[in-house]
Amino acid sequence: MSDIDMIRAARDRIGNNLRRTPLLSAPALDEIAGRRVLLKAECLQITGSFKARGGWSAVSAIVPQIRARGVIAFSSGNHAQGVAHAAREHGVPAVILMPKDAPRAKIDNTRALGAEVVLFDRERDDRDALGAELAERRGLTLIKPFDDALVIAGQGTLGLELAEQAARAGVTEADVLVCCGGGGLTSGVALALEADAPGLRVRTAEPESFDDVARSIAAGEIRRNDRLGGSICDAIVTPQPGNLTFPILNRLCGPGLAVTEEEVLRAMALAFRHLRWVIEPGGAVALAAALFRPRDIVGDAVIVVATGGNVDGALYARALQTLEAPGTAA
């Protein structure tokens, strides 16, 4: 099955079990960006992020007798919730390994979705050994966060929707900015648009100092991040692009963009004011690039994927403080 056929098959399996998120805009954001900005509101997806798509795609594709034993995932956040939701809806157990220091809200939300959360100590425990032991003993199927063809296909369903929605909005040529971690969403969307909207060019958006994907695309080979800790955009900081995702990103995506944390916080606050959606830091990187890197973007319109909305209150409150700062009250 070709890549696009896998994405269409994932869409068929997802059916009406997840939301078709809207593509929306706000005049005030157009003004700041200096061009039309169309935002795909994936923070309004079930579980609050696009990860519900990949989770559903993967869980729904497992042979029923195997699936009945359950699934397992490693995640401190959105992938955990996506897999937990898909497992619950399929009536099968989910075990999620999360670091002890993961945000309390994400642990609570994952448990609320019915998953068994196994906490590990980042320092003392061997996460992979712990997972392998659990998977083997209980016959659980591992759902990887991005470097998995079924997960990529699931995330690609967002691209199918985007192609239709952009065409209906009269946009057939534009940069599409996607918040990028391991590249599962970005590569899936790029494959979908290659087939259904070839005038839309995908570009990655990342936080500065964690722009492994942009550097990898520029170099034509995989580059790693120097460090992994210390970003507010925790959801999209990964060591390097995946072995499956990188060749797709390298073939289909334009130059990557990187923004500062201050710009991410301001983008979150402007979304609060003008869209009334909650966007998490890792989900606001693409909007920040659209608003604050206008010269690096081509065309009269830009499309932004707002990938998720799971963020702690204290960090969100910090973002809102940027509305008080001079020059940002637009």
Place this chain on the structure above:
Amino acid sequence: MSDIDMIRAARDRIGNNLRRTPLLSAPALDEIAGRRVLLKAECLQITGSFKARGGWSAVSAIVPQIRARGVIAFSSGNHAQGVAHAAREHGVPAVILMPKDAPRAKIDNTRALGAEVVLFDRERDDRDALGAELAERRGLTLIKPFDDALVIAGQGTLGLELAEQAARAGVTEADVLVCCGGGGLTSGVALALEADAPGLRVRTAEPESFDDVARSIAAGEIRRNDRLGGSICDAIVTPQPGNLTFPILNRLCGPGLAVTEEEVLRAMALAFRHLRWVIEPGGAVALAAALFRPRDIVGDAVIVVATGGNVDGALYARALQTLEAPGTAA
């Protein structure tokens, strides 16, 4: 023309100029409420509140030669933006009289929509005289915030959508909680549901100490609020129900509900966490009633209208602090 025909005519005039907002849910909120909770996400409406509906309905119905001179409205917030948006889209001027001490964000947003904002001093200026003088000199048509048949009809379009969406979700018998100020939205929705979904019973939600509508319905005649200042739910605090709206509310609505400010703040925070929408205090009153007054509500499901999402960052940050408080981290 009958009431329901006026609402259907307003829907036809609105067409695709405004958004059909989704009816969504979140399992965590169902759990807190002890029943299924379906939320109409009107905070995602253009201009961030349902007021865009009434504004469009009224502006679009004015005879073109008269409309060309412009419209005028008094408002410190959402009605201002609704009227300004409708006027801009019709290519006519809008003058909005706002108190000098209105939130800066609302003044800025109204100006960004192209309106001429005239600030007045609540203490020194005679607002009505100022407005009458401007209207007469420039031939502006006054758009009242709620006690106007065209405005009520516009707000009622939300009810037409709700009837369809609730039926599709399998809910034909339920309480529908609507955040209520002067009663324009509540009466319009009640009329729409009377025609299209008679099993859905509208009930008003208000802040405690500002529950003039609940008391008026209970008494069968108009009751006033003792005071008007000092509520965080500024958008829905009005002196008393309207002369047009009260008879409709009195005939069609069930007993009103009232909630505390602390409950409103908690509802805003829970919407942040579980829905990823921004709801303003006045727009969260109905959700607060659904979550924290379960014994006062009838049935296995409850429908909540989240009416708006325009709120200052500092007040929103205060709401988010309730997530840290014990017993509210659900």
